[in-house]
Amino acid sequence: MKHSRTAFVVLGMLAVEPRRSGYDIRKAIEASVGHFWGESYGQIYPTLKRLASEGLIEPVPSPRSKRRQEYCITEAGRVCLREWLALPFQNDRPRNEFLLKLFFASEVSPQVAIGHIRELQARNRRAMETMEQIEKLAPKMNAGNPGLPYWMLTLGLGMAMTRAALDWGQTALAELETLEGASGASVPAGHRT
């Protein structure tokens, strides 16, 4: 009777909007909490079965297709979700491969670190753009939805942290480019610090 966190995202997504299929739920996760959470089908479909067998969600026939299986959250499911929401959140052990490589970067040439940071900047700029799009469109598409203020808050934290990372990247690149000049192969040996 213990649930993985996948179960709660699924429950949550069905609480936000009923009559979703496994496929829908995956897409909804991608589109709404994709910046900070992900799930695969291999996780979602078994979870759906399990939640249904426990009465936390209930399968309903789809008007669109016989193949498609839609679900609704039950009252028991809502209770379960609310209990979990009120529990203290746990910090997942962070795993940032970028930072790990940067940490050991003195083993390789400064260009490697510079390359990684540039790549990070590119990814963060892209992330920033999509978040800006969402920021613009979400209020219009979800006017009146009680979830909206919270959705905007999650977006706000994502944007704030991404902005901070972008700023850091800029100064970090500047720093490394001087460091590269100081120890790089293109500089005569006598000019080293």
Place this chain on the structure above:
Amino acid sequence: MKHSRTAFVVLGMLAVEPRRSGYDIRKAIEASVGHFWGESYGQIYPTLKRLASEGLIEPVPSPRSKRRQEYCITEAGRVCLREWLALPFQNDRPRNEFLLKLFFASEVSPQVAIGHIRELQARNRRAMETMEQIEKLAPKMNAGNPGLPYWMLTLGLGMAMTRAALDWGQTALAELETLEGASGASVPAGHRT
């Protein structure tokens, strides 16, 4: 012949300083990259065995104790580490339970969200303090170490993002407290901040 990322942290830690034991490595990870990476003993010890059997590290007897098993990175190990460092980094799928709970917070009372944010602020303030300590002490303890500039960069990103999160938290709390007042729920005067 494919290695998990655990192998590379271990290799990296032995590249930074030789003659470390599994226990040492764990502590070193905690102390230096703990903000963005973690490993458990159940992962470290088997990895050590495997790397040794592949000749990427080599066990050396300890002068301190017969029980203690120290390791050094080999030339092959260094090559392997450098290759990995140059490879593009992968973004791990982020999993932020705090944001997930905040996203679904309209299912529960605003106080729940407020409580979570306050808790986040507390954790971030603590993290900020330890990072500030490290920022102050690291340069003195590692003067001349070629890794130092990179270590400070990783610390810098951690601090920048934590600062951004702290700022966000402040405005988010302000916002939610008005939202709480607007929805009719009265708060006893003594409970306000």
Place this chain on the structure above:
DNA sequence: CGTGGCATGTAAACGGTTACATGATTTA
């Protein structure tokens, strides 16, 4: 003499991803 830190390990269980298999339905 006891406590806390040093030190090494393993087995079971878990959570999760990947790759694969299959086919219906919509749209260009």
Place this chain on the structure above:
DNA sequence: TAAATCATGTAACCGTTTACATGCCACG
């Protein structure tokens, strides 16, 4: 009618955590 997308599912595999077991060694 071809391509894209919708849609469901599973089995194998992997990395990781947890809990447990053991015992040394230094210090107060």
